[in-house]
Every structure is written in C-alpha cells, then in structure tokens.
Amino acid sequence: xxxxxxxxxxxxxxxxxxxxxxxxxxxDYSDIFLEHTIVNIITMExxxxxxxxxxxxxxxxIRAVKGEGTGYAYxxxxxxxxxxxxxxxxxxxxxxxxxxGTAPLSNVPFKNHYPIIDxxxxxxxxxxxGWIEKAEKAARSFDPRVVKVSVTIADRSSNIRIATSDxxxxxxxxxxxxLSVSVVAEKEGTRQTGVSSGGGRLGPEYFTGGRDxxxxxxxxxxxxxxxxxxxxxxxxxMEIILAPADSGIxxxxxxxxxxxxxxxxxxxxxxxxxxxxxxxxxxxxVIDDGTIDHDRGSIxxxxxxxxxxxxxxxxxxxxxxxxxxxxxxxxxDLPLTGNGRRESYKYPPIPRMTVTYLANGRxxxxxxxxxxxxxxxxxxxxxxxxxxxxxxxxxVPVEAYLVENGKITxxxxxxxxxxxxxxxxxxxxxxxxxxxxxxxxxxxGKGQLVPVGVGLPTVKISEITVGGSDL
Numbered sequence: 001x002x003x004x005x006x007x008x009x010x011x012x013x014x015x016x017x018x019x020x021x022x023x024x025x026x027x028d029y030s031d032i033f034l035e036h037t038i039v040n041i042i043t044m045e046x047x048x049x050x051x052x053x054x055x056x057x058x059x060x061x062i063r064a065v066k067g068e069g070t071g072y073a074y075x076x077x078x079x080x081x082x083x084x085x086x087x088x089x090x091x092x093x094x095x096x097x098x099x100x101g102t103a104p105l106s107n108v109p110f111k112n113h114y115p116i117i118d119x120x121x122x123x124x125x126x127x128x129x130g131w132i133e134k135a136e137k138a139a140r141s142f143d144p145r146v147v148k149v150s151v152t153i154a155d156r157s158s159n160i161r162i163a164t165s166d167x168x169x170x171x172x173x174x175x176x177x178x179l180s181v182s183v184v185a186e187k188e189g190t191r192q193t194g195v196s197s198g199g200g201r202l203g204p205e206y207f208t209g210g211r212d213x214x215x216x217x218x219x220x221x222x223x224x225x226x227x228x229x230x231x232x233x234x235x236x237x238m239e240i241i242l243a244p245a246d247s248g249i250x251x252x253x254x255x256x257x258x259x260x261x262x263x264x265x266x267x268x269x270x271x272x273x274x275x276x277x278x279x280x281x282x283x284x285x286v287i288d289d290g291t292i293d294h295d296r297g298s299i300x301x302x303x304x305x306x307x308x309x310x311x312x313x314x315x316x317x318x319x320x321x322x323x324x325x326x327x328x329x330x331x332x333d334l335p336l337t338g339n340g341r342r343e344s345y346k347y348p349p350i351p352r353m354t355v356t357y358l359a360n361g362r363x364x365x366x367x368x369x370x371x372x373x374x375x376x377x378x379x380x381x382x383x384x385x386x387x388x389x390x391x392x393x394x395x396v397p398v399e400a401y402l403v404e405n406g407k408i409t410x411x412x413x414x415x416x417x418x419x420x421x422x423x424x425x426x427x428x429x430x431x432x433x434x435x436x437x438x439x440x441x442x443x444x445g446k447g448q449l450v451p452v453g454v455g456l457p458t459v460k461i462s463e464i465t466v467g468g469s470d471l
Contacts, residue, residue: 006036006159012105014080019102019165021087027064027094033303034060034161035345038121043152044132061345062087064094068327072348103167110307113291113298114201120155120177123204128153131213138217139183143225148184162305172300177202181216185224194223195398198439200296211439223399226411233415233468239375240464241368241403245436246380248454252356253386254393254421255286259313260351261328263388270391270422271319279319280425283361286314288323290338290354296440297355297453304349308338325351343448357455361431365458368430370406376466377401377408391421416467424461432458
C-alpha cells in the first residue's frame with residue numbers, strides 16, 4: 001500500500017457498536033463505508049488556465065440489509081453519535097423486528113493492484129500546469145488548422161475503510177490520474193473535434209512511464225485534422241471491424257450492463273434465465289477482472305469489502321455467470337464476485353463492472369482486413385447508450401474508416417452504429433490476436449459514476465446497421 005492512510009479517529013469498538021445499531025431492527029447484515037477523498041481538476045482553454053478546483057469530501061455511509069431490502073443512511077460528521085444515529089436510521093428502513101449480532105472486527109489481507117510511490121494529488125500546481133502546457137502546445141503546433149484546444153488534468157486520492165457486521169475490516173488508498181485533450185480544427189467553415197485521454201490508478205509516473213502529455217495533444221489534433229477530410233459515412237447494414245482497446249466500450253455498454261446481477265435479479269435483462277445458453281459466437285469469451293494492475297477500473301477490494309477476481313461471464317459463446325454484489329449473491333445463493341461498487345459514501349453499493357474485456361483470439365489483424373470486401377473500421381468511440389432490457393444500443397465512433405477490398409481507405413464522419421448486443425456477439429466472425437486494454441479514460445454511469453476499464457482485440461462483426469448519410 002502506498003502513502004499514509006487517513007485516520008478516521010474511530011475505534012474498532014465504536015465501529016462494532018455502530019454496526020450493531022444498524023442490525024438492531026433485525027437486519028441480516030450491516031456495513032460502514034468511511035471515505036476521505038481529495039479531488040483536483042485544472043482546465044486550460046485558449047492557453048489560459050480557466051478553472052482550478054480542489055474539493056475534499058469526508059463522510060460515512062451505513063447500510064443495513066435484510067434479504068433484498070436495504071436501509072441506507074450517511075453522515076458527513078464522523079462523530080460516534082452521528083454515525084450511530086445514521087445506523088439506526090438505516091436499521092429502521094430495513095426494519096423486520098428481529099435483532100442480530102456482530103462479529104469482532106479483524107483485518108482482511110489483500111494484494112495491492114496499484115502500488116505507487118507518489119500521488120498526483122500531492123504534485124505541485126506548477127508541475128500540473130506544466131503537463132497541461134505541454135499537451136496544449138503539442139496540439140496547437142500540430143497543424144495551422146487547429147483553432148481551439150482544451151486540456152484538463154484530474155486527479156484524486158480516496159482513503160477508504162470498510163467494516164462489516166461479519167467481522168471484516170479493510171483499508172485502502174485509491175489513486176487516480178487522468179489527462180484529457182479536446183481539439184477543434186477548422187477548414188473553410190467546417191469544424192471537427194478530436195479527443196485523446198488516458199490515465200489510471202497511477203501517480204505522476206503515468207506521464208513518464210506511460211503516455212506523455214505531448215502524445216495526447218498530438219493525438220487529439222491528428223483526429224480533428226483527419227476528420228476535416230472525412231467523407232460522409234454510408235448507411236445500412238455493413239461488416240464492421242472494431243479496433244483494439246477503446247472499442248471495448250461497446251462491449252461494456254451493450255453486453256456488460258445486462259450481465260450485472262441486479263438486472264438479472266429483477267428480471268429486466270436480456271440474459272435473465274439463460275445461464276448455459278449459447279448467447280454469442282463461439283469465438284467470444286467475456287471476462288470482468290478487477291485485478292488488472294493500475295487499470296482505471298481495478299480495485300483492491302470492492303465497496304462491500306470483497307476481494308476482486310477474474311469472473312468469466314461468457315466462455316466460447318456460452319453464458320457462464322453474472323457480476324454480483326452481496327444482495328444478488330445471497331438472492332441466487334452464488335459466490336460474491338467483487339462487483340459491489342459505489343460512487344461515494346453517499347450511495348449504497350450495487351453490481352458494477354470493473355475491467356470488462358473480450359479475450360484475445362487467434363486471427364492475424366491483417367487477415368481480418370484482407371477478408372473484408374466492404375465495411376467500416378471503427379478505431380475510437382465517444383460512448384453510447386443501451387437499453388438494458390433488450391440490449392439495443394446506439395454508439396458514436398469518433399474515428400472511423402471505409403474498408404474496401406481489404407484495405408483501409410477514406411476516413412468517414414457523421415455516423416452511428418445501431419444494433420443489439422446479444423445479436424452482435426452472435427455475429428462475431430473473427431477475433432484478432434492483438435488484445436489491448438484502453439488507456440484509462442472511461443467512467444460508467446448507472447445512477448452513480450464509477451471508473452471502469454475496457455479491452456478488446458481487433459474484432460470483425462458480419463453485420464451492424466450503420467447510421468450514416470450517404471445512401
């Protein structure tokens with residue numbers, strides 16, 4: 001573990017009493033989530049630092065669970081009395097009339113998946129603005145058609161302590177660093193935007209051992225300038241080739257969410273009741289793994305105190321399992337998977353993805369392109385939307401190209417991908433051997449925001465509807 005843990009100034013004895021208060025109305029289980037988080041955000045626009053924000057949050061959330069019912073309350077005052085009062089409130093919400101007991105707390109050992117030496121939150125302001133200036137300068141000098149550059153660096157460090165009524169106690173410091181560059185290029189009145197961002201559970205070493213700020217500035221500018229020359233995308237059903245790494249966001253949205261077990265428990269997922277079914281091409285294996293070192297979505301333990309693991313969701317096209325929190329695990333009488341996550345102490349945990357990816361295949365990427373007579377190659381995405389109940393999705397590629405007679409030809413713009421997650425996975429015809437994780441840039445929304453990771457090799461899909469303008 002890196003850095004000193006924040007001292008919440010509450011004893012194990014007091015925590016056990018608070019957990020007991022949360023059980024006082026008959027809940028089966030209770031936990032407390034203590035958090036101290038520092039967030040810094042600096043944004044430069046037009047060569048000037050336009051915004052600098054530092055926020056500190058401190059609080060505790062207490063949960064009482066009875067079957068599928070949850071009582072939850074939080075306080076921003078970490079006194080014993082306030083936390084006990086919050087515990088009694090949570091207990092009253094989950095009231096069933098029979099009081100339970102707590103086990104003595106003991107520390108749970110875990111592997112640190114993000115050891116770092118220094119935290120970006122501790123870096124001097126001048127050092128951070130220096131990184132921003134390097135990215136901004138690199139973008140502006142890339143091409144005279146670059147007319148606007150925006151650079152943001154965001155970092156955070158979260159001290160977490162979790163204690164549970166069954167005696168588990170875990171403490172951690174969760175680092176995060178992220179740099180984002182947005183560039184607008186203009187030609188003859190037409191403007192296009194390019195973006196590049198990355199980071200992870202890393203400190204300042206991200207900029208020296210990973211991606212330097214200049215590379216993000218150049219990449220965002222390259223995209224924006226490239227799109228000035230792009231042609232309108234064709235429309236209709238077409239073969240699609242997904243590039244490695246960032247294309248994994250399509251998997252996250254269209255397939256990952258329906259595999260979160262709260263949707264399964266409520267019967268609202270397209271995968272409900274289908275364990276053991278063939279739900280995808282035999283080339284498809286999908287895994288959620290919170291143990292990927294330094295990935296943005298990795299965790300040393302989830303927000304219920306469960307250690308993460310590599311969970312196989314789909315194996316060679318067969319549906320194998322789901323991502324569980326404590327409530328869904330108890331409901332289905334299945335092992336915990338380490339997917340109980342929350343945005344902060346203000347929210348109870350729910351099943352969430354960590355690092356979700358499609359496993360490597362055997363095809364050479366060159367063979368995948370050579371086998372494609374006419375299609376679209378999607379290299380990067382802005383994100384998308386999905387209907388959990390049926391898997392329907394709409395995604396917006398940022399950088400995409402025509403593929404004609406096995407060759408990448410013209411860049412295309414103004415396009416969307418419209419499809420259905422389970423249907424698309426059944427149409428995977430080739431999976432490349434060039435797997436890569438996305439540089440840490442993705443944040444998942446599901447009523448709460450949590451950082452996630454994605455990954456993918458080159459993947460060929462026999463047909464997705466392209467929403468373009470060239471009919």
